[in-house]
Amino acid sequence: MKLNRRHFLGTGIAASALLTAPTVWGQAKPKVVVIGGGAGGATAARYLAKDSDGAIEVTLVEANPIYTTCFFSNLYLGGFYEFEKLQHGYDKLTGAGVTVINDMATGVDRAARTVTLAGGQVLPFDRLILSPGIDFRDGSVPGWSLDAAEIMPHAYKAGPQTQLLKKQVEEMPEGGVFAMIAPPNPYRCPPGPYERISMVAHILKSKNPTAKIIIADPKEKFSKQALFEDGWNRHYAGMVEWIGPDFGGGKVEVRPEAMEVVIDGEVTKVACCNVIPGQKAGKIAEIAGVTDDSVWAPVHPDSMKSKADENVWVLGDSSAQGDMPKSGFSANSQAKVAAMAIRGELTGSKTFPAKYSNTCWSLIAPDDGVKVGASYEPTPEKIASVESFISEVGEDAALRKATYEESLGWYAGITADMFG
Incomplete structure (x- = not known):
């Protein structure tokens, strides 16, 4: 199925309409803190705020006020994409009800349920989402x-x-x-x-x-x-x-x-x-104590909840979840599952069985694009690939050009889905 911006956003809007949570009256709003403002964190924060209809207090902690996507940065290197188009701000997330704090998270007290920032601020949470990307080994x-x-x-x-x-x-x-x-x-x-x-x-x-x-x-x-x-x-x-x-x-x-x-x-x-060095989960995941000897953070396949703490979720590159690659598409897909699960726990809204997807496009030369991807479902052991596809050697030029153009539509769609 060909992806474009309308399809990518339309899927999220439809899901939002189905999953909108009931408003919780007469009690303090539950608090969710999200660390990391990329494909996993920004998506999760936006969906939690939007689909809970204000019933959840969502705070996003991201050190950089302007986020530069690693995906599509190769196209900038090749001269196919402007650097400024890789950069995105958080104004629309703020307008959607997310509190955005541009600071570095330096500590997590899981027992007290607090996050400490470099500037000294301490944030309480009922649920914590970690989506800090990678660090180097x-x-x-x-x-x-x-x-x-x-x-x-x-x-x-x-x-x-x-x-x-x-x-x-x-x-x-x-x-x-x-x-x-x-x-x-x-x-x-x-x-x-x-x-x-x-x-x-x-x-x-x-x-x-x-x-x-x-x-x-x-x-x-x-x-x-x-x-x-x-x-x-x-x-x-x-x-x-x-x-x-x-x-x-x-x-x-x-x-x-x-x-x-x-x-x-x-x-x-x-x-x-x-x-390009060997990699590991972003440092805050290690500080929070949710990584293991693999240097990644194991999660439950049906929700992305940390196996170390029932109040913590880990998304995207930092997670050890099974078959999904560490990609922006994967993180965005996982974020929607996590947001639904957290919203269900905190507001009693309806949830559905988790499903995940991913596609990775690559440009080899002008108008010569290829892709690989899969659909995934949780099993007791891991997130498992259930159906996959990949471009073939020898495809005609028109198909390769269409594949590249599809990737442009995907980038427009996912960044709108992340940042609003």
Whole structure:
């Protein structure tokens, strides 16, 4: 089914009409605090405020007053999307009844049910939603740390890092080498690094056609691999070299000051290096004590409720939920399930069995878009994929163009669904 902005929003509006909660009179409003204003947190806050019809007091804590989406940031790198279009404010959420606080959450007392902010404010809650995205695992790439990110950017939290990486690519000397250190599983947006390679190759093909791209990858395979490799061969022949673990892709060291990458002992001088480290749940999830040895936060598949605390929900990238990828679409889908479950607990409104969905689009070259996705349902063990689809190698140009245009409609739809 083709997605567009009207369909994406219409689905949410229809669900809202069915699920509007009764107003609770004669008692203090229950309080929900949401930490993280991205695809999971903003969506959950908006749906809770909207569908409870003011019966729930919703507070969203987000450090950045302007949110820059990581999804679609690769298209900015490739010159297909303006940076400003990735940026979104919270004014419409405020107008919809959500209290937005631009501050950093630094503490969670689950026993007292309070959140402490960097500015000293303490927020009480009846229910807490954590949707802080990712943080990086220290030491996952020898030689690299956040201190080196201004030399070898990660650009996996969108914003100034994304702009820096684009600048570095565009300023590469003729014939220079672009290197990417790809992350181990699991990580945010599985197709993301390889779409990024496509966008970098697109820039270099026009501005620096003798440049080379190498990918050092610790994984034996990656999302949409056949589609990407076919696209690289068709559009950027001879430019892209993927080095998997069998050829040393998992034995990597970087030397930022010297601008060198060492792959299985072999030193390569590079002009630009994008290091995407191993990842973990956002720090506040660890502070709250809802992560486990996997460094992610286990949740109940039917609601996204934390397995560590019945009053806490964890959404999006930070959660360990099963088969769903760590994508913006997934977080948005999970947020609606969580908002419905929380609203049901706090106001007695009707709830329905959880269903989830996801699609990940990727642009390989102008008008050459591909996608992968699935529908999901909760089982006792995990959120499980029940039906999936993926683009095929060899599709005609008209279908690939339509797939790309579909992704544009999805971006307009999901950002409206998140921010109003």
